[in-house]
Amino acid sequence: MKALLERNKRVQIEALKGLIKASGVLGLDPARYENALKAVTPRQTAKKVSEKGTKSSTKPSASVERRPPASKVSKRAKLLKSKVEKGRLVLQFDRRVERGSIKHFILERKGRILYVFDFKNAAIPFSIKRYRGESFKEIRIAQFDPKRVRVVIETLKAYKPKLTTADKTVTVTLPGYSKKVKGGGAKKASSKSPSTAAVQAAYGASFGKNSYTVVIDPGHGGKDAGAIGYKKRREKDAVLAVAKRLKRVLEKRGFRVYLTRSRDVFVPLKKRTKFANRKNADFFISIHANAAPKGGSRYKSKGIETYFLSWSRSGRAKRVAELENRADFSNKNFYTKNTYLNSLNREKIIESNKLAIDLQRQILASLKKKYRGVVENGVRDGPFWVLVGAQMPAVLIEIGYITHPTEGPRLFNPNYQNLLAEGIANGIESYIYHSR
Template identity: 60%
Template sequence: MKGLLDGDKKLQVEALLGLIAASKKLGLDPTRYNNALRTLRPDLAEGGTKAKPKPQTKVQKSRSVEKNGGKRRKLLSGKVENGHLRLKFSAPIPTDGVRHFVLKRKGYYLYVFDIAPVRLPYAIKRIKGEGFKEVRIAQYDPRKIRVVVETKKRYKPRHTFDGNEIRIPLPGAAADESRKSKAAKRSLPASGPAAKPASKPSAKTKAPAAEAGPALPGSMLRRYTVVIDPGHGGKDAGAVGYMRKKEKDAVLAVAKELKKVLRKRGFNVYLTRERDVFIPLKRRTRLANRKQADFFISIHANAAPKKSHWLKSKGIETYFLSRARTKRAKRVAAIENSAEIKNIDRYTKEAYLSVLNREKIIESNKLAIDLQRQMLTAVRSRYKDVVDNGVREGPFWVLVGAQMPAVLIEIGYITNPTEAKRLFSTRYRKLLAEGIANGIESYIYHNK
């Protein structure tokens, strides 16, 4: 990756030769690395052939299943009913498949349930309700889901198994069960003359309504550094849309507003560009790495592929770095990458994207989810019609090389007349900046 970012062909060749050798030893297909090597050093490239793995014996298959904790179940539904969180799975969960522990964080208690082997049909689910702050269900690692019940007060949740379901009592239900248990004990005949009279039960108190997460103190946020990257600049105008408005101008204005908001909250903040100048892609993440940033936020504005789509193409979306899986992601990435990577061939791109740091991809995905949700909440407080285009993955080269969670935000379509006007509106920019700042704080609150 370093060789690609620095334009060091010798280092690229050495890396590709190493990847080819490692692939052969592991019985993997080295074709993509051979193709990339062929564009740099045809004399060193070989014809890659896919090595066929030896078929596993029944014993090996059995050991493999055991090693992975058995067949993974799928979570079919997760909902709150009658004071319980009911989790329904495609098959029963083994009793030793649930690990429970408690964490205390900033005046809140987190009751954590790790359940395996399970996979989710979504990235994260959040449920709010009476008596608790929030329930979160997310894929913690490839084979384990994590359920977190966040409350203001301590309680004793005792999960139960019922066929394909696991039921976790929430604060109100747990208190009721505890009272019933005590009442049942009191109703039993005294076992001796020294038996104590039952104490008078306390009056019922109304459960507090769900509330927003607490704001993080500035003293804590001063530990975090954010590098904001206004896309394009200088000779690279980016997308040019409605009324000839330019992407480079819109994103710089939003980036400056975001810088003000973050600094006011206590963050250390740097911009990759403060004015209308062109900055090569590799220098943008290099600045973030040099500043030892905790977050890299690249801000862009989207554009419809053709004029007939200007009115219907709209909305906000957030990307994290990965190999594109959809035509839409490939199209957007091609637009944002076009200024600088024309000379990098398809094979080289594929080869280097295949060895991305998976841990950073997962962290960037989580950050993207928090940013998308908080941006929408902020802008919809004033502009109800803003479209949620979701969190997506794509091969954005401005994010390559970042050694921290890194995302690219498309803050709206500059080709859409309504959104183009909003992108140059002070009110809209402030709401966007507040939303992005809230998203960063949300990520810190839930993951740090």
């Protein structure tokens, strides 16, 4: 048990260290992750020790240092920069990309033509990036699976894309590309490594909020009531109300929003992330309410926590995950070890962790404006089935304890629900702002 706890702690600390490192590379401010790391390390140790009543002698920093260096783990070509320039899409990687590692095929769907380029053994440091243009409908760059980056150029008319590789730079011509400007840019780009400022500029080249899609997933529904709380009120009703308010708030701010359910119906867990993938969502936000186990302290537990997916088996994450997973055993075979592992790529974990940090912070700030006694339970990771398979940053928010005599009724209070929705929306915007 102690070994498992130590492992979980390592995963969390490692993820935060990764964030700090990534912040440096991307020219972002790492302060908030450094603070989070500082905050998480001693507090978590203290908590686990008191929970288990045993003494831990392992220093967290020592555990981290024992891990293999990052260079040994990853041999993937990282995409450093992408831009649409002079009728071409220019992709710059951190190492040489062989022509043979790129697979190209064309899909036709309902009048849309998708030119797909799969880069084997490649990674991107963001979840998805889109470009819109006049000569094409959309370009999407995303981590297709842990080892593949997929670039999709969507057009309404057929054309013949030309793919060129020159050392670390890959260029794909777009519809309407004119031969007059051939050459130049790609060679120039590959001749020197991009400065931090240049990388940042490339990341900032994405679009306004209205190009972001959020899938909100109100937990449970129909035959699955979720947790039954104080005065027999049901989790499925509270989370649906919050989800609907969140949808309105996000739409007002220019987001495209979908709900996995907008009524009191049962939706299998597997279908929820599938829906988000199909909608090409940039964010998957699952909303739940926590419940304390029956017993002496049932009416004492309260607070808000945000989870992202991991193999974590820490006592607390396991208990909450079991509660949330219980709803749906209809697709048990789907959740095989392989599916789980495939959906757990490092980049997605880091992005989900970042999103969870921003959400948790903003939710707390929003609620504390009007309510007293709001408890911060922090960002945690756990094995939540509903997050498995999501191809975008995905988190599960426990908006409070439905079993608590004060917090439970609050979850049904429209004012409290609005503040929750505002906080979640602020968290998403904060994440977008910080990842530019």
